[in-house]
Amino acid sequence: MNDFSYTQATTAKEATGRTKDQPQAAYIAGGTTLLDLMKANLTEPPQLVDINQLPFKGIEQTKDGLRIGAMERMNAVGEHPLVKAQFPAISESLLLAASPQLRNMASIGGNILQRTRCGYFRDAAFPCNKRVPGSGCPALTGDNHNLAVLGTSESCIATAYPGDLSVALAAFDAVLTLENQKGKQRQVPVTEFYLLPGSTPQKETVLEPGELLVAVTIPAAAHAQRSTYLKVRERSSYAYALASAAVGLDVQGGTIRSARVALGGVGTKPWRSLEAEKALVGQPATEATFKAAAAAALQGAKPRSENAFKVELAQNTLVRALEAVSA
Numbered sequence: 258m259n260d261f262s263y264t265q266a267t268t269a270k271e272a273t274g275r276t277k278d279q280p281q282a283a284y285i286a287g288g289t290t291l292l293d294l295m296k297a298n299l300t301e302p303p304q305l306v307d308i309n310q311l312p313f314k315g316i317e318q319t320k321d322g323l324r325i326g327a328m329e330r331m332n333a334v335g336e337h338p339l340v341k342a343q344f345p346a347i348s349e350s351l352l353l354a355a356s357p358q359l360r361n362m363a364s365i366g367g368n369i370l371q372r373t374r375c376g377y378f379r380d381a382a383f384p385c386n387k388r389v390p391g392s393g394c395p396a397l398t399g400d401n402h403n404l405a406v407l408g409t410s411e412s413c414i415a416t417a418y419p420g421d422l423s424v425a426l427a428a429f430d431a432v433l434t435l436e437n438q439k440g441k442q443r444q445v446p447v448t449e450f451y452l453l454p455g456s457t458p459q460k461e462t463v464l465e466p467g468e469l470l471v472a473v474t475i476p477a478a479a480h481a482q483r484s485t486y487l488k489v490r491e492r493s494s495y496a497y498a499l500a501s502a503a504v505g506l507d508v509q510g511g512t513i514r515s516a517r518v519a520l521g522g523v524g525t526k527p528w529r530s531l532e533a534e535k536a537l538v539g540q541p542a543t544e545a546t547f548k549a550a551a552a553a554a555l556q557g558a559k560p561r562s563e564n565a566f567k568v569e570l571a572q573n574t575l576v577r578a579l580e581a582v583s584a
Contacts, residue, residue, distance in 0.1 A: 327366030413458035428519035451526035480505035498522035
């Protein structure tokens with residue numbers, strides 16, 4: 258780990274001002290992702306700006322839904338009565354992640370900004386286009402069993418966001434509030450926040466240098482109340498998803514009136530499937546409908562040598578999740 262200086266910020270202006278003066282500085286809240294990266298020498302910020310005193314907390318009911326401060330801890334949000342009642346899939350995505358100890362430390366903002374667990378990215382002995390653009394992607398022909406089959410490119414096939422929360426946020430039209438160094442805020446849908454790798458896999462999000470993630474807003478909806486998050490992994494706890502599905506349905510009289518579908522573990526970003534949603538809306542809530550939606554969701558998959566199993570796994574995961582919320 259490199260040497261670094263440490264400072265605490267008490268206001269957003271102070272925090273962003275620090276990073277303006279030192280562009281390579283990094284914000285730290287829970288530190289559960291950042292410190293891992295620093296210990297592996299994958300990031301070497303000369304200064305850490307502690308933002309734990311910033312007023313970006315609270316879980317508040319709004320006229321349109323729910324607003325969650327980016328500094329809230331994962332467990333607090335996952336266990337909150339409003340989240341459980343209005344967005345069960347989001348609660349489940351949080352409580353199925355990591356371990357209780359980590360969830361009590363990790364912030365919502367840090368979870369959203371966590372980076373890939375691709376072994377080639379995490380091991381500096383290998384080339385990696387995310388670390389050094391143009392150096393290559395050994396995952397294309399190497400160990401890729403846990404990597405992406407949707408949204409890939411010849412430059413990168415990593416599941417850039419390896420977590421659970423943003424999959425559920427993408428499904429239910431969540432919007433992120435970002436604040437820049439001039440104190441101005443902008444609203445970015447989660448589905449637009451993460452970038453496909455294309456030829457620039459080092460650019461993972463639209464977050465600008467020095468910009469702070471302030472809050473997450475999620476609109477209330479009938480399909481959000483009738484939702485679930487299903488995670489399939491290699492062991493029953495403390496593991497990242499091989500495939501996951503965040504789904505919500507509004508079913509009336511046996512017919513699906515609205516639907517939301519997002520997949521995790523199989524895309525280069527949290528994968529909202531408009532194709533699956535189109536296949537569901539207006540159709541009966543039956544196994545045949547769910548299988549058709551699953552086929553549509555994975556239609557564009559491009560598996561590699563060791564991860565072709567993910568196509569069927571993701572389809573089965575999606576069908577099971579849809580069956581759970583339609584029961």
